[in-house]
Amino acid sequence: MNNQRWNATAPKSLFDQGVAGRRATTFPRWDGEDLLVELPAEVRRAEAADFPSLSEPEVMRHFTQLSTLNHHIERGMYPLGSCTMKYNPRINEKVVGLSGLADLHPEQSIDDVQGLLGALKLLEKSLCTITGFDSCSLHPAAGAHGEYLGMLVIRAFHLGRGDRDRVEILIPDSAHGTNPASVVIAGMIPRTIKSRHDGRIDLDALREAVGGKTAGIMITNPNTLGLFENGIREVADIIHEAGGKLYMDGANMNAIMGKARSGDMGVDVVHLNLHKTFSTPHGGGGPGSGPICVTKELAPFLPGPWIHEEDDGSYSLKKMPVQGSNSIHTHFGNVGICLRALAYILRLGGNGLTRCTEAAVLNANYLLRQLEPIMDVKHGQGCLHEFVASGSSWKNDFGVRTLDIAKRMLDFGVHAPTIYFPLIVEEAFMVEPTETESRESLDHLVQVLRAIHQEARENPEIVTGAPHTTPVGRLDEATAARNPDLRWAGPCNCG
Ligand SMILES: Cc1ncc(COP(=O)(O)O)c(C=O)c1O
Structure with missing residues (x-):
């Protein structure tokens, strides 16, 4: 790590600031009876804790400064491909903070939480409407x-049908990286199918791959090249004829919401990323939510308890119909995230969600056309909400790699795109602007990339040595991800 740079911009820790006796809070005076109880000597401190003594403005400035050391959507554009880093509207926070929701306890009696159960049921129904399914x-x-x-x-x-041999899940090579991992963790075997040269699933390869071992196929749609799998109905027919099920990774729903429904495409199970499409916070490993919607046939295999709507409009909980089936979370998942997503859906309504899709696709296509003169986009035809460019020509012509471009973007206050993914594109540079970016911010991104292109041509060291303005320079990224050093080690010349 480049400590020099960290020295230049790191704020002092709170412990290195302040003056004895200064404070940010005044505690209310207690005028009642003196209730002080002497604590036993063995649990008392020998001396007062060494807390920092700071005024309120000092505390506010400190944390505001810290919040700008890392990038976030309120600070600037976040065009991270495959992540849908859209703005998280504040109304979601307001709704989830209402005391009738925020103050509930998961073990409270059913009679006390009728409102919450109603809200969750409404979310289930809304997601089923959006995807065209029966159960969620x-x-x-x-x-x-x-x-x-x-x-x-x-x-x-x-x-359940006594079919023990069906253990293989077919996965196109354009699938999201989590897909094969999930298959393995569920105890099944992923089998890759090559994509055609246009980036879509090869139906002939699929026909050859299916057989008595096929449990199903898992297909990311739109796929990680930002392309709609327009053979999905044929995929459904082939897989169903072979006795398997069609799973759709619907995390890219921001590209088709309000326009096309997985349930109408012959899909049996779809998952949604509420933290992508429905504007709930994510990143940094924060809580997310990935509900699944399924056909009537598969509904009995969903985990319980189920929220059941009684004839009188009240809600009760039903046990799972299939004994011992598939429990993966306590209660109803990450309820706070679910409520934020519901607030977003209700705020926008069906037409609003459809317009989000239209704007997300328009923004991606606008950017694609603007960047084509400086970057190759092999699979740009039919691009939906995101596209994958390639930095190969920069590498060949200027010795500048996609990693260097991404690092240099940070100096311009723009988050880097997703790089080196998907694996099927060399020097991949994957951009997803989302609908919440304005024309001006898209143009800003284009100007930044044009400026970096000029630097790469004229003075590539600026780009290959970037970033130059962030608190830390280039890290050993594998070590930083696997062994993050999150402790404050004291003011920095500590070596
Ligand atoms: C297409 C796709 N599928 C699956 C996932 C996995 O979602 P998560 O990161 O919430 O596990 C993502 C993540 O962004 C994705 O883009």
Whole structure:
């Protein structure tokens, strides 16, 4: 790590600031009876704790400064491909903070939580309407968790019919990286199918791959090249004829919401990433939500308890219909995230959600056309909400790699795109602007990339040595991700 740079911009810790006796809070005076109880000597401190003594403005400035050391959507554009880093509207926070929701306890009696159960049921129904399905489980806490549950459901369906041999899940090579991992964790075997040269699933390869071991296929749609799998109906027919089920990774729903429904495409299970499409916070490993929606046939394999709407409009909980089936989370999943997503859906309504899709696709296509003169986009035809460019020509012509471009973007206050993914594009540079960016911010991104292109041509060291303005320079990224050093080590010349 480049300590020099950290020295230049790091704020002092709170412990290195302040003056004895200064404070930010004044405690109210207690005028009642003196209730002080002497604590036993063995649990008392020998001396007062060494807390920092600071005024309120000092505390506010400190944390505001810290919040700008890392990038976030309120600070600037976040065009991270495959992540849908859209703005998280504040109304979602307001709704989830209402005391009738925020102050509930998960073990409270059913009579006390009727409002919450009603809200969750409404979310289930809304997601079923958006995807064209009959039943929904809000339990999964992330997209990959939804994939995992979907795999358990498909496996339980086959086992329920005594079909023990169906253990293979076919996965196109353009699938999201979590797909094969979820298959393995669910105890099944992923088998890759090559894409055609236009980036879509090869139906002939699929016909050859299916057989008596096929439990199903898992297909990311739109796929990670931002392309709609327009053969999906044929995929459904082929897989169903072979006795398998069609799982759709619907995390890219921001590209088709309000326009096309998985249930109408012959899909059996779909998951949604509420933290992508429905504007709930994510990133940094924060809580997410990856509900799955399924056909009537698969509904009995969803985990319980189920929220059941009685004839009189009240709600009760039903046990899971299939004994011991597929429990993956306590209660109803990440309820706070579910409520934020519901607030977003109700705020926008069906037409609003459809317009989000239209604007997300328009923004991606606008950017694609603007960037084509400086970057190759092999699979740009039919691009939906995101596209994958390639930095190969920069590498060949200027010795500047996609990693260097991404690092240099940070110096311009723009978050880097997703790089080196999907694997099927060399020097991949994957951009998803989302609908919440204005024309001006898209143009800003284009100007930044044009400026970096000029630097790469004229003075590539600026780009290959970037970033130059962030608190830390280039890290050993594998070590930083696997062994993050999150402790404050004191003021920095500590070596
Ligand atoms: C297409 C796709 N599928 C699955 C996932 C996995 O979702 P999560 O990161 O919530 O596990 C993602 C994540 O962004 C995704 O883009």
